[in-house]
Amino acid sequence: ESNPHLSTPDDQIVHIDLQKGARTPDFAEPMRELSHGTLNFLHTTDTHGWYLGHVNQKQYSSDWGDFISFAEQLKNCTAIEGGDLLLVDTGDRHDGNGLSDLTFPHGQVSETIFMNADYDLVTVGNHELYEASVSRYEYENMVPHYGPRYISTNVEYLKDDNTWTIFGNSTHRYFQTEINGYHVLALSFMFDFTGGNERVKVTPISEMVKKQWLSDLLSYYSQNKQVDILVVFGHLPVSHQWTEAGLLHHYLRTFFPDTFIQYFGGHSHIRDFAMYDNRSSALQSGRYCETVGFLSLSDFTSVETADSEVHRRYIDFNLHSFMHHTGKNTLSSFETDLGSSVSRRIASAAREMRLSDSWGYVPHNFYMSAADYYNSHDKKSLLRFLQDKIITQLKPELCELKGRQPLYKNTHNNSRSILINSGSIRYDLYKGDFTRNALFTVSPFSNKWKVVPNVPKDIAAQIQGILNAGDYIITGASTSRKHLPDLLSPYQKATNARVASAKMLNSHLDGGIPSMSRDQHVLHPIDTDKKSLSYGYVTHDDFGVYGDDTIHKELPIFRVPNVIASFEGGANSTRTPYTDLVFYDFIQDHILWALKVACGGNVKLYNDLAGNVSYYNDCSSKYNVGHLLKKYVQDHWPYK
Numbered sequence: 001e002s003n004p005h006l007s008t009p010d011d012q013i014v015h016i017d018l019q020k021g022a023r024t025p026d027f028a029e030p031m032r033e034l035s036h037g038t039l040n041f042l043h044t045t046d047t048h049g050w051y052l053g054h055v056n057q058k059q060y061s062s063d064w065g066d067f068i069s070f071a072e073q074l075k076n077c078t079a080i081e082g083g084d085l086l087l088v089d090t091g092d093r094h095d096g097n098g099l100s101d102l103t104f105p106h107g108q109v110s111e112t113i114f115m116n117a118d119y120d121l122v123t124v125g126n127h128e129l130y131e132a133s134v135s136r137y138e139y140e141n142m143v144p145h146y147g148p149r150y151i152s153t154n155v156e157y158l159k160d161d162n163t164w165t166i167f168g169n170s171t172h173r174y175f176q177t178e179i180n181g182y183h184v185l186a187l188s189f190m191f192d193f194t195g196g197n198e199r200v201k202v203t204p205i206s207e208m209v210k211k212q213w214l215s216d217l218l219s220y221y222s223q224n225k226q227v228d229i230l231v232v233f234g235h236l237p238v239s240h241q242w243t244e245a246g247l248l249h250h251y252l253r254t255f256f257p258d259t260f261i262q263y264f265g266g267h268s269h270i271r272d273f274a275m276y277d278n279r280s281s282a283l284q285s286g287r288y289c290e291t292v293g294f295l296s297l298s299d300f301t302s303v304e305t306a307d308s309e310v311h312r313r314y315i316d317f318n319l320h321s322f323m324h325h326t327g328k329n330t331l332s333s334f335e336t337d338l339g340s341s342v343s344r345r346i347a348s349a350a351r352e353m354r355l356s357d358s359w360g361y362v363p364h365n366f367y368m369s370a371a372d373y374y375n376s377h378d379k380k381s382l383l384r385f386l387q388d389k390i391i392t393q394l395k396p397e398l399c400e401l402k403g404r405q406p407l408y409k410n411t412h413n414n415s416r417s418i419l420i421n422s423g424s425i426r427y428d429l430y431k432g433d434f435t436r437n438a439l440f441t442v443s444p445f446s447n448k449w450k451v452v453p454n455v456p457k458d459i460a461a462q463i464q465g466i467l468n469a470g471d472y473i474i475t476g477a478s479t480s481r482k483h484l485p486d487l488l489s490p491y492q493k494a495t496n497a498r499v500a501s502a503k504m505l506n507s508h509l510d511g512g513i514p515s516m517s518r519d520q521h522v523l524h525p526i527d528t529d530k531k532s533l534s535y536g537y538v539t540h541d542d543f544g545v546y547g548d549d550t551i552h553k554e555l556p557i558f559r560v561p562n563v564i565a566s567f568e569g570g571a572n573s574t575r576t577p578y579t580d581l582v583f584y585d586f587i588q589d590h591i592l593w594a595l596k597v598a599c600g601g602n603v604k605l606y607n608d609l610a611g612n613v614s615y616y617n618d619c620s621s622k623y624n625v626g627h628l629l630k631k632y633v634q635d636h637w638p639y640k
């Protein structure tokens with residue numbers, strides 16, 4: 001059903017509340033409905049500071065103020081039908097957007113925007129743990145703001161008095177819902193994250209299950225208290241492949257054999273839904289304010305009654321979805337006072353940070369995994385574009401080390417190969433204005449550049465191949481590589497796993513899509529013409545393929561390499577037979593490992609090369625991938 005008051009793209013009523021330059025969603029897009037239960041949840045995760053919305057993508061163009069209005073309105077709708085609505089967030093609230101990353105510490109402004117949302121359960125993600133300044137800000141501001149609603153079961157924080165405390169108000173929350181009085185016991189677990197700063201500590205789930213205090217706590221609640229539902233939320237993927245989730249579920253079932261367990265996850269940035277047994281389900285709600293997850297339950301409190309009813313929806317983050325699901329067809333009836341004041345607050349923060357300043361116009365979309373890096377003719381491959389046109393602009397320069405280290409000079413006319421981990425690339429580059437914000441959305445990391453000079457060409461030519469050769473490289477089968485950081489982001493790993501499983505299924509099923517879902521048994525209510533659909537999420541999960549609220553055409557997906565590498569100057573006969581190997585310092589250990597493999601038994605050669613590593617360019621705020629992109633846009637795609 002389309003919205004009569006908002007059906008034209010130029011409708012001023014809509015424009016006033018979207019952020020500067022934001023595109024109006026398509027109010028005619030076909031939609032699947034929400035089905036309310038007696039206990040309902042809205043879930044966000046991995047927002048990474050995208051509270052401004054995606055201004056040049058109409059599908060995700062709502063801002064955080066619209067989300068707040070949506071949550072308030074939906075709470076009213078579910079209440080009218082006698083249902084509770086709980087709001088849950090599972091962490092990673094900065095790194096990846098100008099709004100969060102232009103302040104010190106990251107999140108100083110964006111967190112105050114996030115905090116307007118009335119969450120019932122909030123926890124910490126790994127991006128709250130990288131920098132000590134960010135962890136302190138989170139612990140001192142977000143934790144007291146949410147009080148008993150901010151919990152963590154396996155993350156700790158080192159206070160100024162040198163004592164460790166839980167990163168949150170408590171290890172758990174026990175409470176009753178407002179309308180139906182359900183007794184909820186909530187716990188929160190993060191994945192086994194080892195890259196935190198000195199003030200934080202994550203105890204892996206494999207260790208948590210041996211802790212006496214946790215087993216005492218669970219025994220106490222299971223034996224002495226009414227627990228209608230266990231809600232386990234945290235920065236941990238819900239996928240069956242993620243072994244920590246299975247271990248945790250197995251452990252919790254020893255205390256609560258029949259209680260319904262509802263999980264909410266995050267970290268791998270995907271939409272996902274899993275059933276671990278017939279009295280549990282798990283929802284993961286994407287990333288970057290593209291998705292709000294909705295989950296409803298009915299008949300879940302007693303094992304004796306008929307099967308519990310579980311329903312999930314992945315809601316696109318735009319006004320069409322938000323207004324449709326709350327039955328509103330004018331903006332004035334949809335927006336709440338709080339929602340619209342938060343939208344205004346975001347607009348003024350964005351103005352102050354000059355986030356919409358722009359340097360040129362991107363002519364078409366570039367995709368990370370929806371285009372094929374391995375096809376040199378695929379002009380839409382972001383990774384190939386970055387490899388061939390962007391990182392090649394790098395020049396040696398010293399900032400912090402200026403005067404303390406000689407600037408690297410290619411005196412012998414060596415060729416050059418530059419490598420970056422594709423995990424450092426976080427988002428597609430969309431057609432439209434290239435704004436200050438895009439500097440952070442494509443690649444937010446302030447990594448520096450290093451060089452191994454004078455690598456024999458035949459050795460240098462092997463490095464990318466070695467690093468891209470197989471998963472063993474990133475999962476660390478050899479003991480010396482166990483604690484190396486991943487070259488791929490968790491999202492890219494999930495993408496590659498999907499590509500691999502699709503290939504496997506295709507080989508078994510002769511190209512057919514498997515019919516494995518419960519959704520297959522539900523008659524699809526909307527007769528859709530594929531040609532008129534827009535591209536977007538078509539999620540495959542344990543319930544099938546009809547979980548997304550908006551009916552989209554699926555974008556293709558392609559395998560993402562661990563590293564991309566430029567190569568300049570190989571053919572010129574005046575050059576030396578040596579290559580300068582330049583790379584992000586984040587992947588130095590990988591590069592040295594690959595170099596060792598390429599040198600084979602020539603230990604002396606490896607030692608000589610590894611002994612010569614130095615900084616090539618330490619000006620991260622001028623020369624990271626985001627800034628190199630800006631330079632390219634200024635030179636090649638300026639406004640006419």
Ligand SMILES: Nc1ccn([C@@H]2O[C@H](COP(=O)(O)O)[C@@H](O)[C@H]2O)c(=O)n1
Pocket residue numbers: 126127267421422423424425445446447485486487488489490491586
């Ligand atoms: N300085 C950094 C830090 C991280 N990365 C990449 O991000 C991945 C971590 O993903 P999260 O979703 O947990 O943030 C990591 O594996 C690296 O690939 C980076 O490139 N530079």
